[in-house]
Amino acid sequence: MIRLFLTKLYNEKLAFYSFVYLIFLILLSIIAYFFAPYDPDVQDLSNIMAPPNSEHWFGTDELGRDIFTRTLIGGQAAIQAGIVGILIPLFIGVPLGVISGYVGGIIDDIFMRIVDAVLSFPAILLALAITGALGVNLWNAMIAIGVIFTPQFARLSRGQTLQIRREPYVEAAKISGSGPIWIMMNHIIPNISSPIIVQASFSFSLAILIEASLSFLGMGAQSPQISWGGMLHQAYSMIFVNPLMMVFPGLAILLSVLAGNFLGDGLRIMFDPRTSRL
Amino acid sequence: MKQELIKVENLQASFSSQQGTIHAINNVNFSINEGEIVALVGESGSGKSVTALSIMGLNAGNIKYSQNSTIYYRGENLLASKPKTMKKIRGNELSMIFQDPLSSLNPLQKIGRQIAEPLMLHLGYSYQKCIERIIELLTMVGIPSPEQRINHYPHQLSGGMRQRVMIAMALACDPKLLIADEPTTALDVTIQAQILSVLKKLQKEMNISIILITHDLGVVAELADRVLVMYSGKIVEEADVYSLFESPKHPYTKGLLQSVPNLRGDKENHLYTIPGTVPNPLNLPKGCSFYNRCMHASPKCHDKSPTWKYDNKSLTRGYSCWHPLTDREEVKHYV
Numbered sequence: 001m002i003r004l005f006l007t008k009l010y011n012e013k014l015a016f017y018s019f020v021y022l023i024f025l026i027l028l029s030i031i032a033y034f035f036a037p038y039d040p041d042v043q044d045l046s047n048i049m050a051p052p053n054s055e056h057w058f059g060t061d062e063l064g065r066d067i068f069t070r071t072l073i074g075g076q077a078a079i080q081a082g083i084v085g086i087l088i089p090l091f092i093g094v095p096l097g098v099i100s101g102y103v104g105g106i107i108d109d110i111f112m113r114i115v116d117a118v119l120s121f122p123a124i125l126l127a128l129a130i131t132g133a134l135g136v137n138l139w140n141a142m143i144a145i146g147v148i149f150t151p152q153f154a155r156l157s158r159g160q161t162l163q164i165r166r167e168p169y170v171e172a173a174k175i176s177g178s179g180p181i182w183i184m185m186n187h188i189i190p191n192i193s194s195p196i197i198v199q200a201s202f203s204f205s206l207a208i209l210i211e212a213s214l215s216f217l218g219m220g221a222q223s224p225q226i227s228w229g230g231m232l233h234q235a236y237s238m239i240f241v242n243p244l245m246m247v248f249p250g251l252a253i254l255l256s257v258l259a260g261n262f263l264g265d266g267l268r269i270m271f272d273p274r275t276s277r278l
Numbered sequence: 279m280k281q282e283l284i285k286v287e288n289l290q291a292s293f294s295s296q297q298g299t300i301h302a303i304n305n306v307n308f309s310i311n312e313g314e315i316v317a318l319v320g321e322s323g324s325g326k327s328v329t330a331l332s333i334m335g336l337n338a339g340n341i342k343y344s345q346n347s348t349i350y351y352r353g354e355n356l357l358a359s360k361p362k363t364m365k366k367i368r369g370n371e372l373s374m375i376f377q378d379p380l381s382s383l384n385p386l387q388k389i390g391r392q393i394a395e396p397l398m399l400h401l402g403y404s405y406q407k408c409i410e411r412i413i414e415l416l417t418m419v420g421i422p423s424p425e426q427r428i429n430h431y432p433h434q435l436s437g438g439m440r441q442r443v444m445i446a447m448a449l450a451c452d453p454k455l456l457i458a459d460e461p462t463t464a465l466d467v468t469i470q471a472q473i474l475s476v477l478k479k480l481q482k483e484m485n486i487s488i489i490l491i492t493h494d495l496g497v498v499a500e501l502a503d504r505v506l507v508m509y510s511g512k513i514v515e516e517a518d519v520y521s522l523f524e525s526p527k528h529p530y531t532k533g534l535l536q537s538v539p540n541l542r543g544d545k546e547n548h549l550y551t552i553p554g555t556v557p558n559p560l561n562l563p564k565g566c567s568f569y570n571r572c573m574h575a576s577p578k579c580h581d582k583s584p585t586w587k588y589d590n591k592s593l594t595r596g597y598s599c600w601h602p603l604t605d606r607e608e609v610k611h612y613v
Contacts, residue, residue, distance in 0.1 A: 067338060167383040176396035176447065177369030186395075190386045 007147065013265020018259035022204075025256060029075035038066035039053040040073050040226055058248045061231075062238055070226050071248050077227035078208045078256060081142050085207030088146025088199045093153030094196060098184050100154070101161030112158070115151040123148045127210060131219045136227070138211075141220040145207045156199055160192035167191075194271035198264050205260020209225050212253050228253050283455060283487050284333065284351050285309040290344035291328060291337070292340040300559045302341075304326045305584075310455070315481060315488040317498040317519070319534065320508035323556055326491045329508070330457045332357070333489075334374055373453035377460040379440035383432040389443050390428025396450045405563065415446040417474055431531040438469035439610075445476060446559075456481075457489045462497060474500050495538050499523060504594070507531050510556055510567040515597040527589065527597040529572050549597040566600065574601040 010016050038056075045063035052059045058067035100111035118126070130144035131137075164170065165188065173183050214220035216230025216236075223230065228249040235245035291303040310316050318326045331337045333349055335356060350358040351372070356364065373396075376382045382390060393415060403411075409428065416424030420444040432440055441461065448456055458477065462470040478501055479490055479524055490502055498505055498519065505522045507515040507530065515528040524572045526532045533552040545558040554571035566572070566579040578600050587602075589595040 084489050134364060168376050169376055169384040172374075172376060172382045172444070172447070173337070173384075173395065175334060175369055175374045176450075177367075177399050178395060182399065186387070187384050191384065 009266065012266035012270060014262045018266070021255065021259045022263065025075055025259075027077050028072060029079050031090070032069070032072035032075070038069045038070055040065060040069045041224055042066075046140045050236070050246070051244060059242075059244055061234065061245055061251040062242070067231075067245065067248055070231060071228070072230045073232055074226045074249060075252065075256075077138055077221050077225065078211060078253070080138070081145060081211030081220075082131040082204040082207045082256075082260070083232040084142040085145035085149060085211070086203050088143065089149040089153035089203065090196070090200065092146075094151035094157045094189070096150075097154035097157030097190055098161050098192070101158035102165055102180060102184055102188060111154065115154050118147065118151045119155075119184050123210065124213060126215055128217070128219055131214060136219055136222060137216075138221040138225060141211055141214045142143050142207075142213070145210050148210070149203050149207070152203070153196065153199060155191055155196075156195060160195055161188055166189050194267075198271060201260055201264035201267055205264070208253065208256050208260065281312045282309050283312050283314075284349065286329070287346075287348045287350070288344070289329065289332060289349065291332060291347070292342050292344075293338070293340055294342065295340075295560075298560050299588045301562055302511055302564055303332070304562070306508075306511070306513055308506055308513060308516065310487050310489065312454070312487055313481070313485045314510075315478075315490060315501055315503050316510060317490045317492060317502035317505045319492060319495065319498055321556060323510075323559070324508040325511040326508055327459060328491060330374070330459055330491055332400060333455075333457065334368060334372055335359075335361075336368075366400070369453075370400045370451045371454045372457070373448040373451070373455070374459065374599070375441070375444045375448045375461050378464045379437055379444050380432075380464065382444055383440055385432055388429055388431060389435070393428075393447045393450055394441065395513060398446065398509045400451050411450070412526040414445075415450060418449070418480065419443070419446045419505075420472070421446075437465055438472060441465060441469075441473050442476065445480070449480065449486075453486060455487045455489065457491070460493070461490075462494070464491075470497070471500075477501065495534065507534070507574075510562065511559065512567065512598065514568070514599065517595045517597075521595060527595075527602040527605070528568075528599045529574050529603060530568050531603075532603060533571075538561065574603075576601065 009019060042065065044060065046064065047060055047199065048062055048064040050056055050060040056066050056068065060069060061067055061070070096111050096115075100108040101209055121129075126148055127141070127144040130139045130147055134140040134143065170183060170187055178186075209233065211220055212229035212232065213225040216233045218233065221227035221230050231249035232246060232253075238245055286306055286308050287304040289303055293300045293302055299528060306325070306329060308316070312472050318329065320326050332343070343357055347357055351367070356367075383389065390409065390412050391405065393412045394403070397403050397408045397411060398405065412428055413424045416427060421427055421439060421442050427435075432443075435443065461477070462473050465473060465587050467550065474497060477488065480486070490497070492498060502519050504518050505516070506513050507522075507528065509530050515522070515526065515531045517527075522531065523535065527537060530552070533550075536550040537552065540548055552571055557567050557570070562567060563580075564583065565581050566575070569575050569579045573577065584598045584600045586596055586598045589597065
């Protein structure tokens with residue numbers, strides 16, 4: 001199964017390399033705890049704002065902290081935000097959508113109106129409001145990201161469910177005496193999983209971006225916790241003194257977001273039988 | 279005397295739509311005995327499938343049954359029973375196979391797992407415990423090397439095999455009644471014959487009753503004991519399979535028999551078709567619904583709907599027509 005997935009993904013070069021990059025990023029941010037060349041918080045005031053060199057690959061910031069180490073550790077916040085940001089909608093949005101699509105009627109109306117209400121707020125504004133209400137830290141930022149994505153997942157899975165529930169095998173399952181929960185778990189969710197996986201991949205990169213935005217605005221990760229958005233914010237104040245400080249966290253965000261999008265695109269092509277290449 | 283398994287009485291069903299009420303079934307009465315194969319014949323839209331789905335309790339939500347409609351299964355009115363009871367009966371005692379085996383199997387589940395579904399649901403078995411039974415079922419429906427097949431996905435099987443899997447799934451819990459909704463329509467002719475012989479063999483072995491829904495009279499002649507001809511939501515003729523082909527009483531039945539392509543037929547003549555179309559179920563005529571297409575129609579047919587008449591004492595042969603066909607010479611053997 002996994003081998004088949006990887007061989008198929010290998011045919012979509014860009015998506016494959018993005019996938020490898022993301023795996024690499026996740027591993028790197030985990031092992032960064034143990035193998036980072038410097039302590040990310042230790043200041044070296046004799047060596048501030050150094051340009052990239054053999055000792056400090058990405059240079060140092062205005063307090064002499066190693067930017068390479070901080071970028072690695074900052075990846076943890078991004079990855080966490082990405083993962084939590086898609087887990088919340090997967091476990092809340094998808095069941096909501098499947099139930100409202102399969103059951104229909106008044107339940108569908110109620111769920112979808114809630115979804116409409118959440119969707120009617122601009123994403124960043126809603127995230128700011130939620131973190132503002134819950135308290136400013138990385139966890140609440142991640143919850144906010146999850147809340148933003150939940151309606152999209154609910155809509156998507158509802159639409160897919162409406163299609164699948166008319167399939168004869170669902171009818172056949174009913175004839176075997178299966179109840180609605182059994183049918184949803186065994187027949188509907190597996191069959192709508194591919195568009196959801198694609199959506200999850202896009203959302204992963206978007207979650208990284210939103211987390212960075214929130215942290216940049218000071219509504220996400222708080223110092224001393226390191227995040228790419230926070231590093232950008234810090235570099236922003238030094239923009240005329242040492243513009244290089246911006247480059248590395250910015251590049252990290254750019255690459256991760258791009259990778260998520262390329263992976264999503266590749267998965268979409270991979271799962272779409274009309275465009276599948278053998 | 280054989281025991282009655284299902285008795286459908288005064289079944290009347292309608293759907294409400296934006297254009298008005300669609301009268302899908304208008305007063306259908308029939309019964310099915312244990313171990314009997316009954317064919318339900320008629321053209322598209324004549325109410326065959328709605329009748330079958332009514333027995334299974336699986337019609338769309340907007341269906342309305344009339345007050346006195348009843349479907350008795352072993353003394354229990356299925357139309358009045360609770361969803362929970364229906365869920366228990368469905369798949370366990372009443373079972374169904376569909377027209378299209380290609381889409382009736384979940385493409386993401388191994389076939390063994392799918393056949394196990396009714397067993398797991400009704401008998402509470404775990405999958406491991408089912409395997410023996412699944413292999414037995416697959417052997418019964420004639421699938422070679424079932425031990426390997428249970429781990430295959432539907433796309434790895436041919437159409438005929440998939441229909442066999444569907445049959446195995448339907449028979450998993452030893453049902454009393456199997457509804458076969460055009461089981462061979464999607465298959466090619468040689469596979470059709472195989473599937474029919476599987477059905478026939480299993481019916482004998484397990485003594486199940488089968489309702490065979492079809493518009494293929496060849497299938498009817500092959501399999502059925504008794505035939506119900508449906509037209510526009512009504513049963514217009516009921517007969518055992520021999521007398522139906524020998525001497526149809528209703529002009530519609532005769533028309534159906536004549537529309538079967540004949541290998542030895544005249545090359546000059548086009549294939550016979552019944553002129554006209556089925557009346558719109560939104561707006562049924564007050565007289566006989568076959569009036570506008572019937573060669574024997576009289577003003578009486580236009581004004582008054584024909585009543586059901588039995589042709590013999592044992593009440594197994596009946597029709598609903600004001601002018602039943604009598605002349606045996608008119609009908610040749612077509613099938």
